[in-house]
Amino acid sequence: MVAQATLLLLTFGCATGGGTHSVESPSSEPRTVTVVSLNLRYDNAGDGVNRWRNRKTAVIDALRSFDADFLGLQEALPHQAAAIRSAFPSYAMLIRTREADSGQGEATPILWRTDRWTRDPTQHGTFWLSETPSVEGSKSWDSSLPRIATFARLIPVGDTADRTAVWVYNTHFDHRGPEARRESARLLRTRIEAHADASEPVVLMGDFNAVPTSPPIRSIIAVEESTSAPLFDCWATQNAGEPRNATWNGFEVIESGRRIDFVFASGLDVREATIEHPLVDGRPISDHWPVRVVFDLPSGESRAR
Numbered sequence: 001m002v003a004q005a006t007l008l009l010l011t012f013g014c015a016t017g018g019g020t021h022s023v024e025s026p027s028s029e030p031r032t033v034t035v036v037s038l039n040l041r042y043d044n045a046g047d048g049v050n051r052w053r054n055r056k057t058a059v060i061d062a063l064r065s066f067d068a069d070f071l072g073l074q075e076a077l078p079h080q081a082a083a084i085r086s087a088f089p090s091y092a093m094l095i096r097t098r099e100a101d102s103g104q105g106e107a108t109p110i111l112w113r114t115d116r117w118t119r120d121p122t123q124h125g126t127f128w129l130s131e132t133p134s135v136e137g138s139k140s141w142d143s144s145l146p147r148i149a150t151f152a153r154l155i156p157v158g159d160t161a162d163r164t165a166v167w168v169y170n171t172h173f174d175h176r177g178p179e180a181r182r183e184s185a186r187l188l189r190t191r192i193e194a195h196a197d198a199s200e201p202v203v204l205m206g207d208f209n210a211v212p213t214s215p216p217i218r219s220i221i222a223v224e225e226s227t228s229a230p231l232f233d234c235w236a237t238q239n240a241g242e243p244r245n246a247t248w249n250g251f252e253v254i255e256s257g258r259r260i261d262f263v264f265a266s267g268l269d270v271r272e273a274t275i276e277h278p279l280v281d282g283r284p285i286s287d288h289w290p291v292r293v294v295f296d297l298p299s300g301e302s303r304a305r
Helices: 045-050 053-066 080-085 177-197 215-221 232-238
Strands: 008-011 032-039 068-074 091-095 109-114 117-128 148-156 167-174 204-205 261-266 270-277 291-296
Touching: 032 053, 032 167, 032 261, 045 053, 053 080, 068 167, 068 204, 080 091, 080 270, 091 117, 091 148, 109 148, 109 167, 109 204, 117 204, 148 177, 167 177, 177 215, 177 270, 215 261, 232 270, 232 291, 261 291
Parallel strands: 032 068, 167 204
Antiparallel strands: 008 091, 032 291, 068 109, 091 109, 117 148, 148 167, 204 261, 270 291
């Protein structure tokens, strides 16, 4: 599918991003893939000591430490996205903001390592979580703001005989409208079924502003609503009953509370799923904790999902 909006694709050279990795990621192994989702928290002058300029370096250091194949960010204003792009020369970024003016507002960019993955030139885009998904800046239902999902089919670089492409979706649901969250979940399910090749894995990540038992999340993972293999909640498969489950922290060092950031998948086996807790001067680097998942990538002989 041709992209439904004008996106900015930025690709840099393949030099390493620099710095020391505090997390030993198995994504350098040929059959694993590491995914990280993080709501950056938009640059808000009212955040005081937690304003973006005071934590930008710590955010970049934390993201770099994960050595992820795919990064999904939310609430990225243009200058925040530019800072991330500059700090990650070995990654490409696909980005389109949610406003009608593509130079304004928040985005849900996807980044990927260019030494490991390349973007399918025809299967990528951004669509709006509304009744008119191709209308830039549109919103529907009781949504307070335009909301979007960005997606790309990412293909392994080099010999792909025993590896497969992965469809990656990154989104941010409305924080006020319960109907908008329910309908956004349904729209995403429909779009994923329409876009993605049924033989290839899917990753859906983002800030869903909804807890695991809520209607939107139940809709996303509902087996009866899937025409192929259903999406599953990656963290829950590895951490059933774990009380340290919060992903929203409000810039407080809390570990138990609201889990509203997710990585969902189909066609992949989860090796590890964690909620990370990086700090800057004893404070969280964002008002959300990053969610990190390491998958075993299926071989070419076992791609059906």
